[in-house]
Amino acid sequence: MLGPLITDGNGYTLYLFTEDTDQSSACAGECAENWPPLRTADGTDAARVGGGLSADLVGSVPRDDGAPQVTYDGRPLYTYTGDAAPGDVNGQAVGDTWYAVAADGGPAGATGGSGGGGSDDGGDYIRRPGD
Secondary structure, rough: OOOOOOOOOOOOOOOOEEEOOOEEEEOOOOOHHOOOOOOOOOOOOOOEEEEOHHHHHEEEOOOOOOOOEEEEEEHHHHEEOOOOOOOOOOOOOOOHHHEEOOOOOOOOOOOOOOOOOOOOOOOOOOEEOOO
């Protein structure tokens, strides 16, 4: 079990990429196909948070196409195409560069495959407008 993780509004685990620097994404092309950036539904930088997350830590960074990617504590957020269901954490520690985002905004400390994940009470999430 990885402990409390940040998920999107549908319960899917959110990830950070350790190659990202200075509030900018280093994941593009094929990388972004496997690790889709978390975007807002309407293409703005507006996102809502729930549970114990701080709205002050939610922001965005522009991607190469100019559309914003949601960040938490300055870290761009991603989903993973290998997660088939809410609560999956199949992207945890992939390549020693991808980590589920812990409730404090940092990388989740444990490594492993699927299981655990998400907040049991649905509380730690970032929700796109319209979700």
